[in-house]
Amino acid sequence: MDVDAFQLGMxxxxxxxxxxxFMVDDxxxxxxxxxxxxxxxxxxxIWQGVPRSIQDSHRKVRDSFDGLVIQCSMALFFSGGAWKExxxxxxxxxxxEQ
Known part of the structure; x- marks a missing residue:
């Protein structure tokens, strides 16, 4: 699993x-x-999806928003609202899949 912090658009x-x-082909x-x-x-x-091939770069997957995207403010809220960590x-x- 990859996790990355990034800027949303402009x-x-x-x-x-x-x-x-996955370490497999597409x-x-x-x-x-x-x-x-x-x-x-x-x-x-909850996010549900199809895994991407390891052949797809981290940046390509991130830039396509093909994953669980959570805004920083929501992540901090999930952290208990302390806004510190x-x-x-x-x-x-x-x-x-069958």
Whole structure:
């Protein structure tokens, strides 16, 4: 799982993105699905998608927004609202489609 902080478009809003890349080619990666759950402070967000091939660059996946995108303010809210440190619980699950 990759996690990255980045700028959302031209807006001065920071965000985090988490996504999964497999060490397989694109066709094999498409035969799987995964989910990511980020939570804290009694709340959670869930993303479900198809993993990307490791052949896709980190930047390519990030720039396509193909993952769990969470704005910095929401991440801090999930961390308990202290606005001082990021404390997120991220869990994942992956499965092969039938």
């Amino acid at each position: 807006a001065p809003v920071s965000a985090y993105i988490a996504f999964l890349r 066709n094999e990666a498409k035969s799987y699905s995964y989910s990511l759950e980020v939570g804290g402070n009694g709340r959670k967000m 990021l404390k997120l619980r991220v869990t994942s699950r992956i499965w092969k």
